Amino acid sequence: MNLLLKNARIASETTPDLVAADVFIQDGIIQKIGAGLAAPDHTRVIDCKNEILLPGFFDAHVHFREPGHEQKESIASGSEAAINGGITGVVMMPNTSPAIDSGAAAAVVLDSAKRTSRIPIHTSGCVTKGRAGKQLAAIDSMRNLGIKMLTDDGDTILNSAILYRAMQYASEFGMFFASHCELPELAGPRALNDGPVSYRLGFQGSPACAEEIIIDRDIRLAHAT
Structure with a gap:
């Protein structure tokens, strides 16, 4: 199956700007990228005007x-x-x-x-x-x-x-x-963060330090190895 994507704005790794171009695809594989590509016979054409085409x-x-x-x-x-x-x-x-x-x-x-x-x-x-x-x-x-x-x-x-x-x-x-990164005895099986919302709703929340303690330890071990 042939597919031609016309007038797309393409995100590229080589430039921070979007590039206006067409993309020709044959049997699921990109064959050509460029401006003004012609559609061969038996090609489905999709107008991608105002659309952004991203890599996988x-x-x-x-x-x-x-x-x-x-x-x-x-x-x-x-x-x-x-x-x-x-x-x-x-x-x-x-x-x-x-x-x-x-x-x-x-x-x-x-x-x-x-x-x-x-x-x-x-x-x-x-x-x-x-x-x-x-x-x-x-x-x-x-x-x-x-x-x-x-x-x-x-x-x-x-x-x-x-x-x-x-x-x-x-x-x-x-x-x-x-x-x-969670210290289980502090994090617990809790559904929200510890703070004003958990206090207002009457739920026991998980404090940020439950993560921070383990993050700190793991970073120190990473530096040591």
Whole structure:
């Protein structure tokens, strides 16, 4: 199928200004970008006047729930939703069931992605085994599969010694580290921030320091590694 987008204003990485141009697409692949492009036979033409055309976005935090909870979302359904929203690449979080805490677990996800997704799927790996915060995950085996980001997504790693060791690995292997920054005993299962609104409504809110304490600790550990 041929598609010609006419009169678009295109966002470009090479200039801060929007560029007026046409875009010719053949079988889903951009073939030409330029002004005054002619439409070949059997081409659908869309006038994009006053519209802005953006490159594909990359979402570095998605929950596709595979394996374990495909009834909520699978790699296939999640990637289709991503495409329809202009997302052309994603990083999955490792809070699946079982958790992505080893090379073997990561291989299952990456294999499914190759078979069922139309966009590049990357996955992060757990910092600790089962996201339990007690024992380091198999970081080296995940690194060997190309995993670049470590996180216990949704759970704070309370053991600072384990976190310090994990950050040492991440630094040595050139991996990114993503922290969930909440002190559970302060944050609690609360629905709003601590402050005038929570007082007025009679709810116990979560104070800002519940995040700040962990952020401060993690920054100090990052500097130390």
